[in-house]
Amino acid sequence: MNVLVTGATGFVGSYLTRRLVEMKIKGKGHTPIDVHIFTRSQSNKWRIVDLLGHVTNHDVDLRDAGAVEKAVAQIGPQVIYHLATYGGFKSQRETSAIIESNFMGTVNLLRACEKIGFNYFINTGSSSEYGIKENPMRESDILEPVGDYGVSKAAATLYCRSMALEKGLPIITMRLFSPYGSWDDPQRLIPHVIISLLRGEPPKLSTPKSVRDFIYIDDVLDAFLKVIAVPVSGGEIYNVGSGVQYSIGEVVDMIIKIIGNGLEPMWGKVNDRRPEPGSWVADMNKAGTELSWFPATSLETGLKKTVQWFRENLDLYP
Numbered sequence: 001m002n003v004l005v006t007g008a009t010g011f012v013g014s015y016l017t018r019r020l021v022e023m024k025i026k027g028k029g030h031t032p033i034d035v036h037i038f039t040r041s042q043s044n045k046w047r048i049v050d051l052l053g054h055v056t057n058h059d060v061d062l063r064d065a066g067a068v069e070k071a072v073a074q075i076g077p078q079v080i081y082h083l084a085t086y087g088g089f090k091s092q093r094e095t096s097a098i099i100e101s102n103f104m105g106t107v108n109l110l111r112a113c114e115k116i117g118f119n120y121f122i123n124t125g126s127s128s129e130y131g132i133k134e135n136p137m138r139e140s141d142i143l144e145p146v147g148d149y150g151v152s153k154a155a156a157t158l159y160c161r162s163m164a165l166e167k168g169l170p171i172i173t174m175r176l177f178s179p180y181g182s183w184d185d186p187q188r189l190i191p192h193v194i195i196s197l198l199r200g201e202p203p204k205l206s207t208p209k210s211v212r213d214f215i216y217i218d219d220v221l222d223a224f225l226k227v228i229a230v231p232v233s234g235g236e237i238y239n240v241g242s243g244v245q246y247s248i249g250e251v252v253d254m255i256i257k258i259i260g261n262g263l264e265p266m267w268g269k270v271n272d273r274r275p276e277p278g279s280w281v282a283d284m285n286k287a288g289t290e291l292s293w294f295p296a297t298s299l300e301t302g303l304k305k306t307v308q309w310f311r312e313n314l315d316l317y318p
Helices: 011-026 065-075 095-116 148-167 189-198 217-226 248-259 285-291 299-312
Strands: 002-006 034-039 056-059 079-082 120-126 171-176 178-180 214-216 237-240
Touching (some): 002 011, 056 065, 065 095, 095 120, 148 171, 178 299, 189 299, 214 299, 217 237
Parallel strands (some): 002 079, 079 120, 120 171, 178 214
């Protein structure tokens, strides 16, 4: 079975690629797996440098429709995991690049895959698509994204759903909340706090009041693999979160307790002007009912595993 992963150098994409390579090497499953990845020539491959001998790497920019079509025809993937994204960091604010990468990149990839046929196309959505809600976010909620990133991700999800319903294609969207774990990006909250504390530096943060639904990376991957193992109708969208909301202050306090070096965060040192809702949590009923998937890792357990990994791999974060 040929599996294609886009965004393989990112946090979730690299972790999924690592899991697929492990399955390939150990011969798990009834069908042998060949793992293909799309990267760009300028991509930083630090997360997957040890995996490159076990995958077939294709130098493809999703914005180039011709290159995408050629590569997809060559690979003939039965399963496509589309995790490539742009705009999730403060440094990524160019509207045209966000729209072209997230929306047109998805259009180009899906059109190319449609021409050859496939078993599963797993699109990766974002909780940012929902916008500000007062209650747990459900897949049936009206999308009210705030900002270019959320708008582009919502557009990509709606396009995938439209294609699935119009043409009967097996396209599923997994809408991620706030994944964390080993190999995470140092710009994100949890690795930033851990790295700072491990180096004896008080982390500089914005406010302890913001809330998020944090989901451990192993649980995320279990959901991604589960969705291709059960009968699912094309066009479906599933939340991938923990279903539990924590404030940033609560998360930081947990990390400080785990590391135990007595340092305290410096609140108000980072200026974040984004609107912050009082509720940001996934309603997990649909994934539990239709996929029989439930997150298995508590935040405290996931943070302990994450801290231990960073202790052992701190040299990867210069």
